[in-house]
Amino acid sequence: MxxxxxxxxxxxxxxxxxxxxxxxxxxxxxxxxxxxxxxxxxxxxxxxxxxxxxxxxxxxxxxxxxxxxxxxxxxxxxxxxxxxxxxxxxxxxxxxxxxxxxxxxxxxxxxxxxxxxxxxxxxxxxxxxxxxxxxxxxxxxxxxxxxxxxxxxxxxxxxxxxLNLLPQIGNDVYLGLHLWQLVGIFFLVFLVFLAHFFFTFLVDKVLVYFFKRVGYQKVGENYLLPVARITSIYLIVLFLALFMPVLQLPAEVWAWIVIILNTLKPFLITVIFYKLVNVIAVYFARLATKTESTLDDQLVPLLRKTLKAFVVVIGTLFILRDGLNLDIIPFLTGLSIGGVAIALAAQDTIKNFFGSVMIFIDKPFQVGDWITSGDIDGTVEEVGFRSTRIRTFRNSVMYVPNGKIADATLDNHGLRNYRRFYTTLTVTYDTPPQLIDQFVIGLRKIVLAHPDTRKDYFNVYFNNLSAYSQDIMFYVFFEVPTWPEELRARHEILIQIVELANTLGVRFAFPTQTLHMESFPEKQTLVPDYSNDSTYYQKKLGEFMQNQLGKKGN
Known part of the structure; x- marks a missing residue:
């Protein structure tokens, strides 16, 4: 270059x-x-x-x-x-x-x-x-x-x-230029090469060594060195712009050189700031890694793109004004008027942009969270300017406009402190109460022994008699961050429940139908012989209550 x-x-x-x-x-x-x-x-x-x-x-x-x-x-x-x-x-x-x-x-x-x-x-x-x-x-x-x-x-x-010293060298004309102008040109070119050699040595040798010593070699070589090289070229352009007017070149040639120099200065400054955006992005990326939130990791690329677009727009305006000597006021006026028309035609785009801003401000979710809302059901992968990318459980990708997300009611499963697990364990009707009671006690011990369950709140009770089974409610919470870890914890709990049932001899019920014959020739009827004396049943109830009180006393 x-x-x-x-x-x-x-x-x-x-x-x-x-x-x-x-x-x-x-x-x-x-x-x-x-x-x-x-x-x-x-x-x-x-x-x-x-x-x-x-x-x-x-x-x-x-x-x-x-x-x-x-x-x-x-x-x-x-x-x-x-x-x-x-x-x-x-x-x-x-x-x-x-x-x-x-x-x-x-x-x-x-x-x-x-x-x-x-x-x-x-x-x-x-x-x-x-x-x-x-x-x-x-x-x-x-x-x-x-x-x-x-x-x-x-x-x-x-x-x-x-201007007064150089003409004393000589005014003889060669190639359409005075002798002092030719001497000045060659001397200026020599100084430019000398400055280029100096800046090259300073940037490629001294700065690389410095970054290596302070432990930032990769950052220096990948991000800071490109900025330093462009800065060195910019300093050379400033040097030329400072001394070239002294040469008093022919006006038509010098007019073009002035345009080139005036264009190069804002152009190189724009390139410098454009590359500095990468340095700023690296700094903020390191800050983002120190936070627990993953959403700010997505904010860094958006910030980098926004700053680069801003630098390009501002740099273009300065190039038009200083380099090409154009009046940018009418351009800005037309841009503002055209901006209204563009805004009306791009309402959805603007809505989605401000939706992304609101997502980063409110932080309703983070990258990696599982969210649901209507048709939206999946894990957040990336938040962009216009849309949010969500990976569904079918492994497909949904691109949801940020404006829709900002207006929707989201259920963020990723913000859960605990993951609930609720199921009903059904045992057969021939299971005696004493066995059910011991089975429930064993279930509670399983919950207390597992490392990923919540110990301060869970419910395991014999709570229902259904059409074909005696039902035990199993209501627990897992302290795990992700869905795969929740599935692993469920697997471990369910395996232990089955092992406990096999050890105690508990049979799990499933929907069945049994046909009972109440009477059959030469066989005892299955219909119980109910007594018509109410005092009989009162006596039985009293015995049951005494037994229950005796159990509580023990």
Whole structure:
């Protein structure tokens, strides 16, 4: 990437074939300008200013007459005019006189007023404009007062001194460039290669060694090193943007270089922040692993995607504004109006997005939880921007819109502290009460002995007489996190119940029908002989109660 970058600039450096005078003198009457100063229109003032500052016709005192020195009467107009020309050249602004209005009474209709003003470039140099005073068009007094500041802004950090030092090398012309310009280009290319070598050594050697020493080698190599490499290229671009204006390249070539540099700066910053999002995502992913919730593990990818989309959008706006010199205000206005239409057309999408936001805020479930709601029945696998992926027990995958989940009533089985197990154990009617009682006692001991059952609350009782069996309620809870572990605990409990029944001789009942013959010839009838004396039954009841009281006393 860096070699292609240098190759493009090398082509632009040596593509200069036309001088600045040829660019501004389109359809110009050069012989007329050389004999007098004409300030009758924006066209003539512009032509007078630039023509008299060309090397072949260098008359800065005549160019100074195009400046309104009302607010700075003691200033050197010749130096100010030369600085203003250098501002135009340093910012890569090409002035084609054929596009400058040749009307003595010209008025700028785009400024919203009726004053006689002419702006050269409202975006790059909004403070530089011509103003009509009387019958003459001159660079306004405001423009003149801003020349020194604009010059420092265009040539910062003392680079303006090179504008006077470099031409002393020599003004011979080779390949359309002066000798001092060629020397400056080769010296600048040498410094770029030197800076590239230094940053490469710093990033690939020093940083790798540092990350290895502190124990973050993988994080450094996979995430931080790409950021450092792009940052080094960005610093080289800043270096070029700082020193290349000093070379005073032909305006048409330099204008393209300015566009490239101004585009590269926000583009590289966008790439840097785009890669930094991965570093931030790794940091939050480590924080997520320290929490018990699994839902924040899904939040990290969503956060990474959101931040990357935000960086791309903001970076694109800066590239359009700073690189391509486009006014983004109308674009933002149109985007807001179009956003309303898009919002109306994408109501479901927006609803699902805010549904995902509510899921992450309320946390009704976590990844791995078993949830049910209507047709929804399965384990949560992933929560996305639009939908939640649920793995059903048929091993199929359901994609449920987040808006539907946010509005639904969910039954989250994954948040259960205990998993209930309820069944009815049926024993035959010929099982004596004493055996049933011992069987129930044995069942309770099984519950107390199992490691995964809840010991403080369970119910095991002989609680019903059904049509074909005597029923024992078995109602317990398991302290296990997942359904497979619950199945394992059930299996172990049921195996022990069967073993207990076989040991005690308890027979489990199942639906059967038995035919009893109440009377048969020469056989004793099966119909009991019930007594008609009520005192007999009262006596039997008293005996039963005494036996029960005796059992309680023992």
């Amino acid at each position: 860096f070699r292609r970058f240098l190759f493009v600039f090398a082509i632009l450096f040596f593509a200069a074939g036309a001088s600045f005078a040829q660019l501004i003198a389109d359809n110009a009457e050069s012989e007329t300008v050389g004999t007098k100063v004409n300030l009758s229109s924006p066209y003539h003032t512009t032509l007078t200013f630039f023509y008299n500052l060309e090397e072949s016709e260098f008359h800065p005192e005549k160019a100074a007459q195009t400046l309104d020195m009302t607010d700075m009467p003691d200033a050197d107009g010749a130096k100010l005019s030369l600085k203003l020309k250098q501002v135009f050249e340093g910012k890569g602004i090409i002035i084609r006189t054929s596009s400058v209005p040749n009307l003595p009474n010209y008025q700028d209709s785009t400024s919203g007023n009726t004053e006689s003003l002419y702006f050269f470039d409202k975006q790059k140099i909004p403070g530089v404009f011509l103003e009509k005073k009387g019958k003459q068009w001159k660079f306004s007094a405001f423009t003149v007062s801003q020349i020194n500041e604009l010059h420092k802004e265009t040539y910062p950090y003392g680079t303006a001194k090179l």
